[in-house]
Amino acid sequence: MEGPTNISDVIEKYLKGILAEAEQVEIRRSDIADQFNVVPSQINYVIKTRFTIQNGYIVESKRGGGGYIRIEKVNLLADADVLDSLLTDVVGDSINQHDAFAIINSLFNDGVLKEREANIILAAIDKDTLNVADRDVENTLRARILIGVLNRLRFED
Amino acid sequence: MEGPTNISDVIEKYLKGILAEAEQVEIRRSDIADQFNVVPSQINYVIKTRFTIQNGYIVESKRGGGGYIRIEKVNLLADADVLDSLLTDVVGDSINQHDAFAIINSLFNDGVLKEREANIILAAIDKDTLNVADRDVENTLRARILIGVLNRLRFED
DNA sequence: CAATCTTTGACTAATATTGACTATATTATA
DNA sequence: TATAATATAGTCAATATTAGTCAAAGATTG
Structure with missing residues (x-):
């Protein structure tokens, strides 16, 4: 019935929507923050709470010029x-x-x-x-x- | 997704591309700097951050006329x-x-x-x-x- | 109302770019 | 041959460009 009630859920769904089509997403933190009109550190919050290894995601990042945050979906094994x-x-x-x-x-x-x-x-x-x-x-x-x-x-x- | 957006990564990939084919690569610093339109010292930066011994590379160089920088891949299994x-x-x-x-x-x-x-x-x-x-x-x-x-x-x- | 989750922003850390200055090797010339 | 001129590469510090951390404030939920 109700859609996502907070912006963190919206960002989560946005990123997972991309991951439904692609192996990985690579973002510039400030771009996504601007796009959803939140402070940059909220992107870290979304990632830390919703893209953990327990949920099957691996996150890599790099700072400095050309920096990025990359989220990769990994597949569950039989074991x-x-x-x-x-x-x-x-x-x-x-x-x-x-x-x-x-x-x-x-x-x-x-x-x-x-x-x-x-x-x-x-x-x-x-x-x-x-x-x-x-x-x-x-x-x-x-x-x-x-x-x-x-x-x-x-x-x- | 997209390739690297910083020039240091581009230079790194260029050099590693050569090393995928050859035992070693020998460059003239100013040539590479010109080719990628950066200051010469940026080549030192790329080498210092991406071609270290922990990355599996050994670097030698010589100054003066006919000077060069030579990068060699070392195999840790063999050596x-x-x-x-x-x-x-x-x-x-x-x-x-x-x-x-x-x-x-x-x-x-x-x-x-x-x-x-x-x-x-x-x-x-x-x-x-x-x-x-x-x-x-x-x-x-x-x-x-x-x-x-x-x-x-x-x-x- | 208490606990948990979300939002915010000030501060920190890492990485990249640039250029002035230094060091070293070769080549030309007195 | 000694010295000067030229041609390389190296170092370092300043600045720019990102992302990360943490804790306080605010919102939601049970």
């Missing part, structure tokens, strides 16, 4: 739901090395990760690699890395 | 010494996201990393993933993860 439930149920906002290793190991056993891929992740979240004095900080950081990596693996590219 | 010095000198104990991304991209281009492997590493060292308040701490952590991961891959082979 996406496995990774998704793992993320919401198991990882949380803190995870110790033992539990994290078990997750990666099971993903390897299930064929979601190749051996080299698993080894890369294990190296990245190893406690000696992170080398953080505080155990809680270490576990929080490990959770963030795991979430970032597994979210990325939900998509192809 | 273990270059990779070594790159990790020691460029990564060291701190590295920002921009430089780290350039290194991973080079390793992918040279066949050291597969695309999925590169994406995993990029996700792990992304500043939003690490989400550390202090920039120095973030860069230190990124360096440890990068070195930890690459060393793990190295022992594999």
Whole structure:
């Protein structure tokens, strides 16, 4: 019944309309801001809230002359739901090395990760690699890395 | 969408186009500057920002009559010494996201990393993933993860 | 009314462009 | 051969051109 009620939704729909036709959109932030009569930083808000990796978008940008913001749509993989439930149920906002290793190991056993891929992740979240004095900080950081990596693996590219 | 709208990107692409065909490219700075209608020092800027060792290039030059700038592509897979010095000198104990991304991209281009492997590493060292308040701490952590991961891959082979 | 989402703008950071000045190598000339 | 003239490239800082961050204010929703 009702259309979009705020300008952020309008901008979101505009960009997604383009992405329905093309692989990616490349904009000049101030152009879009002018077009919808909003301040430039609102474009960042729209992107941060509506074009996340969880939703299947990858965003790249460059400042300076000829700068741009590029939004790319990426496709969900078959394993996406496995990774998704793992993320919401198991990882949380803190995870110790033992539990994290078990997750990666099971993903390897299930064929979601190749051996080299698993080894890369294990190296990245190893406690000696992170080398953080505080155990809680270490576990929080490990959770963030795991979430970032597994979210990325939900998509192809 | 559109191509680059800044002249530095255009010059970069021109030079990389030549390097796609040849082992190296040798230019006279003022020729290229004239060709693209920029001041000569902009050629130095393009080289300094886009043909660094972390991008996989080595640059040599000579001044005076018959002077030149020569850009050579190095293969990090073939040249273990270059990779070594790159990790020691460029990564060291701190590295920002921009430089780290350039290194991973080079390793992918040279066949050291597969695309999925590169994406995993990029996700792990992304500043939003690490989400550390202090920039120095973030860069230190990124360096440890990068070195930890690459060393793990190295022992594999 | 409390929580959440949106809008705004001041401030920050990154990148690109330009030109004056410096450094170095080669060539011409005394 | 020594020196001067010429022909290169390098450095650096000022300015211009973008995008990013953050927090306060305002609006909406449950």
